[in-house]
Amino acid sequence: MRVGLILAEALGGLRRNISMVISVVLVTFVSLTFVGAAILMQGQISTMRDYWTERAQVSVSMCSTVSTGESCLDGAATPEQVDQVRAELEGDPLASLIGDLRFENKAEAYANITELLGEEQASVLTEEQMSETFYVTLKDPGQSQVIVEAFAGINGVEEVRDQLQYLDPLFSALTVATYIAVGIAVLMLIAAILLIATTIRLSAYARRKEIGIMRLVGASNRFIQTPFVLEGVFAAFIGSVLASAAVVAGVHFGVNGYLKGRVPFITTWVTMQDAALVVPVLIGIGVLLAALSAGFAIRRWLRT
Numbered sequence: 001m002r003v004g005l006i007l008a009e010a011l012g013g014l015r016r017n018i019s020m021v022i023s024v025v026l027v028t029f030v031s032l033t034f035v036g037a038a039i040l041m042q043g044q045i046s047t048m049r050d051y052w053t054e055r056a057q058v059s060v061s062m063c064s065t066v067s068t069g070e071s072c073l074d075g076a077a078t079p080e081q082v083d084q085v086r087a088e089l090e091g092d093p094l095a096s097l098i099g100d101l102r103f104e105n106k107a108e109a110y111a112n113i114t115e116l117l118g119e120e121q122a123s124v125l126t127e128e129q130m131s132e133t134f135y136v137t138l139k140d141p142g143q144s145q146v147i148v149e150a151f152a153g154i155n156g157v158e159e160v161r162d163q164l165q166y167l168d169p170l171f172s173a174l175t176v177a178t179y180i181a182v183g184i185a186v187l188m189l190i191a192a193i194l195l196i197a198t199t200i201r202l203s204a205y206a207r208r209k210e211i212g213i214m215r216l217v218g219a220s221n222r223f224i225q226t227p228f229v230l231e232g233v234f235a236a237f238i239g240s241v242l243a244s245a246a247v248v249a250g251v252h253f254g255v256n257g258y259l260k261g262r263v264p265f266i267t268t269w270v271t272m273q274d275a276a277l278v279v280p281v282l283i284g285i286g287v288l289l290a291a292l293s294a295g296f297a298i299r300r301w302l303r304t
Helices: 003-016 018-055 079-090 106-117 142-151 164-205 208-215 221-260 270-302
Strands: 058-062 098-104 133-138 157-162
Touching: 018 221, 018 270, 058 079, 058 142, 079 098, 079 133, 079 142, 098 106, 098 221, 133 142, 142 157, 157 164, 164 208, 164 221, 164 270, 221 270
Parallel strands: none
Antiparallel strands: 058 133, 058 157, 098 133
């Protein structure tokens, strides 16, 4: 098979259908950019979930003088009630689940809220109004409900809070955004496949006389089909490269250059290494879909 002749035929087809080629490039670029964004978003969600899951705690807050819950009708928790909660946390049934246990007394709680709010705003509170709190870090965060159920409603315990429950809505919202990006990407990829097939059929129709001559002189179907497949692959490859560049630029300028400095509560972000891993995936998807679409289109046209 003469490689030079095949490449010349492919380049000639690209020149004759330049407007369609540009359309294929743009559609491929947009669709694969959405694919890359969806992959990185899912990676970001997984990274955040793993980070916060390892650090999430269950807090057992004792009643204070200002607590109004049903378990706090007798006022602030007594030292005996605090010791009872401590004993249960350190006892055999729960100790095997707990990786770390920290107790925050009223003085420490008041110092923390003063540091958080400032002395002027914290001055409306007193140390006696603070709640004593046990902070429990579990070996398996999935067992947090065991701690919640063990202390919920006990006299002297104002509230048992699982910190992960406050993060679940955020993770759910990000997951929905990922699904939306994937849906848009799929629709755009379908449009790219159809556009590539249409471009190949138009190119084949424009060269129908040349194809007829090739058949008369005994050219094989592979020899005839290859230039058309290369046309689709070349256009999709350019779109894939542009999409890869957009994804890398998004991580470099959008994440590293903008979001990291403005969203301080998120300490783990996707990196340039993650973006680099997405690049071959995008190029592979673009080239593979283009080759399959173009090959199917030209074979179908040749059979007509």
